[in-house]
Amino acid sequence: MGLIDSHIHLDDVRYQADRTGLLETAKEQGVTDWVVPSVNSDRMQSVIELQGPHVHIALGLHPYWTAEHHESDLDVLADAIENHDVVAVGECGLDYFLPDLNRDKQMTFFDGQIELAKAHDLPLILHVRSAVQAVFERLKAHNYFRAVMHSFSGSVEQAKSIMQKGVYLGFGAAGLNPKARKIQAVIQSIPSSHLMLETDGPDQPFYDQRGQRMLPQHLTRVCDGIAQLKGLKSSDLAASNSHNCKQLFGL
Numbered sequence: 001m002g003l004i005d006s007h008i009h010l011d012d013v014r015y016q017a018d019r020t021g022l023l024e025t026a027k028e029q030g031v032t033d034w035v036v037p038s039v040n041s042d043r044m045q046s047v048i049e050l051q052g053p054h055v056h057i058a059l060g061l062h063p064y065w066t067a068e069h070h071e072s073d074l075d076v077l078a079d080a081i082e083n084h085d086v087v088a089v090g091e092c093g094l095d096y097f098l099p100d101l102n103r104d105k106q107m108t109f110f111d112g113q114i115e116l117a118k119a120h121d122l123p124l125i126l127h128v129r130s131a132v133q134a135v136f137e138r139l140k141a142h143n144y145f146r147a148v149m150h151s152f153s154g155s156v157e158q159a160k161s162i163m164q165k166g167v168y169l170g171f172g173a174a175g176l177n178p179k180a181r182k183i184q185a186v187i188q189s190i191p192s193s194h195l196m197l198e199t200d201g202p203d204q205p206f207y208d209q210r211g212q213r214m215l216p217q218h219l220t221r222v223c224d225g226i227a228q229l230k231g232l233k234s235s236d237l238a239a240s241n242s243h244n245c246k247q248l249f250g251l
């Protein structure tokens with residue numbers, strides 16, 4: 001196994017026209033495996049269809065689509081998890097950044113998915129925006145910490161206490177923005193034993209590629225940039241990332 005992308009939305013329509021070619025290009029550059037989370041019930045099927053030896057899927061209901069989630073979606077999700085070989089529940093979590101997302105409803109769906117993960121002994125892929133403490137409190141309430149907080153944007157102190165519970169933290173292009181001092185401080189402070197690499201493609205492009213798609217092949221630049229921030233060799237960071245992904249997702 002080469003470089004593993006711990007978070008990419010390969011089912012996104014923005015990849016529809018050239019997905020196969022993009023994955024070929026990524027492979028040529030050493031990116032060999034992808035963890036693909038679903039975001040809502042409509043896109044569960046599109047994620048399931050992508051599953052393969054190197055495309056590992058997770059199923060979940062993302063807080064961004066809270067208004068569209070139906071209560072019955074949790075049952076649909078439970079059924080799908082039982083009938084498919086998934087590596088995680090997600091992406092799920094809390095988004096307190098966008099003011100229009102109903103927080104009570106978000107919480108209902110998040111709690112439901114934590115319980116699902118627990119019941120199926122699966123890790124969680126967490127979306128956390130302006131809600132690091134709130135998400136951590138929910139994990140504590142359920143006493144369940146098999147998880148990765150993707151695109152982590154909390155503080156060094158928060159990172160430390162979350163990590164101490166065994167939760168992994170994911171980082172992508174945002175950490176390479178020279179202005180992102182807070183994220184960089186976290187990247188530099190945490191051990192690579194708890195750090196995962198991601199593109200979050202097609203979203204979250206590099207600061208110097210705004211408006212463009214984040215592509216699967218760009219994980220190499222994420223790995224190089226984060227390794228440089230940590231004073232590590234890229235190959236060592238790639239290896240610890242692979243180890244972490246195997247540990248959490250059982251790849």
Ligand SMILES: [Zn+2]
Binds near residue numbers: 007009037091200
């Ligand atoms: Zn995502």
